[in-house]
Amino acid sequence: xxxxxxxxxxxxxxxxxxxxxxxxxxxxxxxxxxxxxxxxxxxxxxxxxxxxxxxxxxxxxxxxxxxxxxxxxxxxxxxxxxxxxxxxxxxxxxxxxxxxxxxxxxxxxxxxxxxxxxxxxxxxxxxxxxxxxxxxxxxxxxxxxxxxxxxxxxxxxxxxxxxxxxxxxxxxxxxxxxxxxxxxxxxxxxxxxxxxxxxxxxxxxxxxxxxxxxxxxxxxxxxxxxxxxxxxxxxxxxxxxxxxxxxxxxxxxxxxxxxxxxxxxxxxxxxxxxxxxxxxxxxxxxxxxxxxxxx
Amino acid sequence: xxxxxxxxxxxxxxxxxxxxxxxxxxxxxxxxxxxxxxxxxxxxxxxxxxxxxxxxxxxxxxxxxxxxxxxxxxxxxxxxxxxxxxxxxxxxxxxxxxxxxxxxxxxxxxxxxxxxxxxxxxxxxxxxxxxxxxxxxxxxxxxxxxxxxxxxxxxxxxxxxxxxxxxxxxxxxxxxxxxxxxxxxxxxxxxxxxxxxxxxxxxxxxxxxxxxxxxxxxxxxxxxxxxxxxxxxxxxxxxxxxxxxxxxxxxxxxxxxxxxxxxxxxxxxxxxxxxxxxxxxxxxxxxxxxxxxxxxxxxxxxxxxxxxxxxxxxxxxxxxxxxxxxxxxxxxxxxxxxxxxxxxxxxxxxxxxxxxxxxxxxxxxxxxxxxxxxxxxxxxxxxxxxxxxxxxxxxxxxxxxxxxxxxxxxxxxxxxxxxxxxx
Numbered sequence: 001x002x003x004x005x006x007x008x009x010x011x012x013x014x015x016x017x018x019x020x021x022x023x024x025x026x027x028x029x030x031x032x033x034x035x036x037x038x039x040x041x042x043x044x045x046x047x048x049x050x051x052x053x054x055x056x057x058x059x060x061x062x063x064x065x066x067x068x069x070x071x072x073x074x075x076x077x078x079x080x081x082x083x084x085x086x087x088x089x090x091x092x093x094x095x096x097x098x099x100x101x102x103x104x105x106x107x108x109x110x111x112x113x114x115x116x117x118x119x120x121x122x123x124x125x126x127x128x129x130x131x132x133x134x135x136x137x138x139x140x141x142x143x144x145x146x147x148x149x150x151x152x153x154x155x156x157x158x159x160x161x162x163x164x165x166x167x168x169x170x171x172x173x174x175x176x177x178x179x180x181x182x183x184x185x186x187x188x189x190x191x192x193x194x195x196x197x198x199x200x201x202x203x204x205x206x207x208x209x210x211x212x213x214x215x216x217x218x219x220x221x222x223x224x225x226x227x228x229x230x231x232x233x234x235x236x237x238x239x240x241x242x243x244x245x246x247x248x249x250x251x252x253x254x255x256x257x258x259x260x261x262x263x264x265x266x267x268x269x270x271x272x273x274x275x276x277x278x279x280x281x282x283x284x285x286x287x288x289x290x291x292x293x294x295x
Numbered sequence: 296x297x298x299x300x301x302x303x304x305x306x307x308x309x310x311x312x313x314x315x316x317x318x319x320x321x322x323x324x325x326x327x328x329x330x331x332x333x334x335x336x337x338x339x340x341x342x343x344x345x346x347x348x349x350x351x352x353x354x355x356x357x358x359x360x361x362x363x364x365x366x367x368x369x370x371x372x373x374x375x376x377x378x379x380x381x382x383x384x385x386x387x388x389x390x391x392x393x394x395x396x397x398x399x400x401x402x403x404x405x406x407x408x409x410x411x412x413x414x415x416x417x418x419x420x421x422x423x424x425x426x427x428x429x430x431x432x433x434x435x436x437x438x439x440x441x442x443x444x445x446x447x448x449x450x451x452x453x454x455x456x457x458x459x460x461x462x463x464x465x466x467x468x469x470x471x472x473x474x475x476x477x478x479x480x481x482x483x484x485x486x487x488x489x490x491x492x493x494x495x496x497x498x499x500x501x502x503x504x505x506x507x508x509x510x511x512x513x514x515x516x517x518x519x520x521x522x523x524x525x526x527x528x529x530x531x532x533x534x535x536x537x538x539x540x541x542x543x544x545x546x547x548x549x550x551x552x553x554x555x556x557x558x559x560x561x562x563x564x565x566x567x568x569x570x571x572x573x574x575x576x577x578x579x580x581x582x583x584x585x586x587x588x589x590x591x592x593x594x595x596x597x598x599x600x601x602x603x604x605x606x607x608x609x610x611x612x613x614x615x616x617x618x619x620x621x622x623x624x625x626x627x628x629x630x631x632x633x634x635x636x637x638x639x640x641x642x643x644x645x646x647x648x649x650x651x652x653x654x655x656x657x658x659x660x661x662x663x664x665x666x667x668x669x670x671x672x673x674x675x676x677x678x679x680x681x682x683x684x685x686x687x688x689x690x691x692x693x694x695x696x697x698x699x700x701x702x703x704x705x706x707x708x709x710x711x712x713x714x715x716x717x718x
Contacts, residue, residue, distance in 0.1 A: 049391065049673070063710060069684070134538075136547065156483060156533045242535070245483025246687030261361050262676045263711075264368075264391055 040270040048267035060271040070272065072247050073255040074279075076162070077231060080251070084166045085226045089219065091170070092177035097211065099178065100185045111182070114175030126239035129168050130155065158248035161241045165249050168236050173229075177222045184218030185211065220291050224284050231280045252276045317606045318346035322375040324363070326356040328559040329379060329431075329593060332624035336614040339623060343613065347606045360384060367395035371600030376607040378596045380427055382418045383671030385594060386505075389421040390673035397597040398424040402608045407616055414668055415633045417503075419594050427594035428615050431630040433554020434662045435491050435588040438561055441573045441651055443467065443475060443549040451575040455586075457492075457521045460578045464530025467549055476532035479548045480522070483687040484535040486679060487590060490669075491552065492518035495588040496580055499669035500678040500708065507717040510682070511698065511705040517580050519689060519697035526690045540564050552577065554590035555659045558629030562649045569648065574655045576662065587662035589669070592633070631659060638663075674712040681707045 044061065046054045064070055098104065099111055117125070132139050133154035141151040154160045188211065196206050234253035237243050243250040243258070250258075252272065260269030325333055330353035337349045352375065354362065359379055366374040367388060378396070380388065388395060404425050408416065415429035437460075439451055447470035449463045464477035480488050493499055498514025501507065509515070525531055532542055542548035544565050551557060561572060576586040595611050597604060614620040621632035622640045632638055638660050646652035685694075685704040694700035705716045 051391070066710065068707070069681075130537075134541075136545070137541065153533070242484055244683070244687070245533075246684040246691075248483070258680060261364060262680065263674075264364050264387055265677075266368075 040266075040273060043267050044270040044274055046267045049265055054267075060268045063268065064271050064275065069247060069250070069255060070275075073250045073252045076247075076249060077233065077251045077253075079162065080166060080169070080233065081227065081230045084169050085223070085230060088170055088174050088177060088226065089222060091174050092181055092222070093215070093219070095174065095178040096181035096185055097207070099182050111179065115179050116175070117172045118176050122235045123239060125172065126168070126236065129164065129240050133164050155241055156245050158245060161245060161249050164240060165236050168240055169230075169233075172236075173226070177226070180222055181215065181218055184215050187218075188214045216291070220287070223291070224287055227283055227287060228280050231276055231283070252279075317344050317609055319603045319606055320348045320350055321377060321603055321607045321610050323349060323351045323377040323379070323595075323610070324354055324359050324375040325351060325379040326353060326359055328556060328563065328628040329630065331563075332431075332559070332628035332630045333379075333614060335623045335627035336620045339619050340610055340613045344606070344609055347610065349610055356381075363388070364391075366598070367392035371395055371598055374598035374600050376598070376601040376603050377611060378598055379430075380594050380596050382415070382592045382594060383675050385418045385427060385596075386421070386671055386673040387675065388596075389424075389426050393422065393424075395599060396426045397599050397601070397604060398426065399428060399597065399608070400425045402597075402604070404428060407612075410616065410635060411633050412635065412663075414666075415592070415594075417668070418671060427596035428611050429633045430593045430595055430615050431556060431624070432633045432663065432666075433556055433589050433591035434631060434659050434666060435495070435552065435554055435577050435590050436574050436655075436659050436662070437478075437550050437552050437577055438557065439550040439573055439575060440546070440568070440571055442571050443471075443546065446470060447475075447549075451573065454575065454578055456582050456584075457525070457578045457580065461525055461528050461530060464525070464528065468530060473529075475547060475549055476542075477530045477548070478550045478552055479532045479534045479539040479542045480526070481535050481539065482526070482533050482690055483683065486682040486686050488522050488552065489515075489518055489682060489686055491577070491588045491590050492521055492580075494590070494667055494669050495577065495585055497585075497667040500682070501670060501672045501674070501714065502717060503668055503670050505670055505672040506714065508678075508705050508708045508712070508714050509717045510678070510708060511701040512717060515701055516697045519686065519701060521580065522686070523690060523697060543568075554592065555631040556591060556629060558650075558655070558659075559627070560629075562629065570651050572650050573653050574650060574658055576658070585665055585667070587665035587667075589666045625656065631656075674708070674714065677711045678708045681711065 045056050045058065047057065047059060048054065095114060099107060099114070104110065131137075133141075135141060135151060135153045135156065138154070140154065144151060152160050154164050192210050192214070193206055196210060201209065232253050233251045234257060237249045237251050237254050238257065241249040243254045247255075253276075256269050256272045256276065259265050259272060323330075323333055330351050333349075334351045337351070340349065341347070360381075363374065363378055363380070364387070366372055374395075407428070411429045415432065416425075419425065419427040419429065437451075437454075444451060444463070444467075447463075447466045449466055454460050454463055460477065467475050467477050482488075490499070493510075493515045496514030496517050498509060498512050498518065500510050502509045532548055534542055539548070539551065540560065543551060543561060546568075551561065553560075558574075561568075577588060579586045595615060597607050597611065601607050614624070615634065618632075618634065618637040618640050621630075621634045621637035622642050624630040625632060625637070625640075626642060637643075643656040643660060644654060645656075646654050647656070681704055685700050685707070688694065689697065689700040694703065708714070709716050
């Protein structure tokens, strides 16, 4: 029979100390972060409109499977994802390269100017967009009129309303991404460009062969962030178009809100939330797989 | 006799003592003109209760609803002392949070029952509890621009049916080269027109027992058909709450259809159009049919978490339970009282300068008795969100007939609420 030596007391106390130190955080984490996540998963199996006595059921999940509104919200979200995210990243990259250029004067001013939209309060900027795109009195239609073009009923027609949302997102987030990409650009060593110039590479070749590959991790970061952001998109469709007309600009975020806080059906809202989280996880994984490998 | 005098002196004394003993701040949440209306009752209230400070916060309609639900869900956290609530949306609160609001009977509201029409109480009582006190109601009328109608050669007295209304819209189109529409509809943002027209025809999302989905019934089909006809004839402009007000200010809409509470909205937003406006009854579905409906109408509730219930209830009783309070709100913001004694106030019989000296309150209140009942139930928002989309899709041409559209709406409301569709 072998007996394991008992570790000295002092040492054991030493091991407990770090846990004691992080305990307050762990408690807060468990009660305000982990528990709500578990709780909302449980809620998705209850009809929260019936109160605490509601029986367990999969009714919310079967409703989701046949819910036309959910499909519309999913479709709208993906339309924004496919059109807005790539165009935004393309513009942001161009902007970042321009901002990084030595030929540019007052660079600080430009950097601030492009980042400024993010500082503006969302409610204020949404109100401004609503005014700009007002059918009868908006500046955009005035401008179209000035060019001899017919006015567009921006906020009351499905297609134009979606266009307004995408434009608003572009205005707000392009500069933000450009600043992150700019940080990435500044991390690329000068020597690489110097060496390339000596070898006779044109600026265009340098951009494709050095800038883009070196910028790849930053681009991926921006892409994944934008993707998750778009899947949770709420502010713009809620404040500019109110998800309308009809549900033409309803996103997963606004549908979740509508179910949760308008109909006060937390069970169903939790079901939607879990589905959105699952989609975000899958899409991010695919992105990382496709673009994340080092080459 | 001596005893009587003594007794009444004693009661006077005790009530006077009670009134001055009430103090503190009463916070009230409300919206737009309703908030302004409540504000206008404060001076009168403070004459009786000088030590109570009333603080009316205008959060906007949707915000009051959203924050109220969130506050109730959080066990009554961050709620005001007096909470404004629309009758249609009231039942969701009583159903999901039966303990969030004070049973007003415990404060003596059961003695006030007869002072209000019975229909105003239906959505405010549940499980033998009286959760809120009736405030205003929203008898629907048509507000119209006298000058624009006249220029287009329209006599509002001859508009008796929606077909007449459509014809009038065409006259306006012709006269003003499509620059002035007869009214603005909130298609895609709201379904108010559908609710008003359906209610007029005795139809609504749900039956009055709140057991069945009745949206595909003939009255509702007729309502939606009318809306489509008007829309297809291009006599309507499209705009949400703000857009409608803009159209009124810019003289791009010659009329507006809403509950009586919209009187204050027009009057305060377009003060320069004083004397140019008038009112007539909503057109009927068929000649000789009912020309009345109700849209909106609110109540005041007292959150159970209020620290100052006595003062809060005193304010509610003054603002809603006395003719002075109610008439102050009618004068200021055009909120139509549901307090029966206030509807007989001499002010109601006066001509109103803004409305070309028309006795509009007599016209509006005269329809109250003809309003068919409708009940919001706790699923009001579910049904409304579905109907907003179905109406927009139908106007766009997604469905062949109104019946087909409403059958689909009924199916969707059934799947969202679990309530059976009425045969």
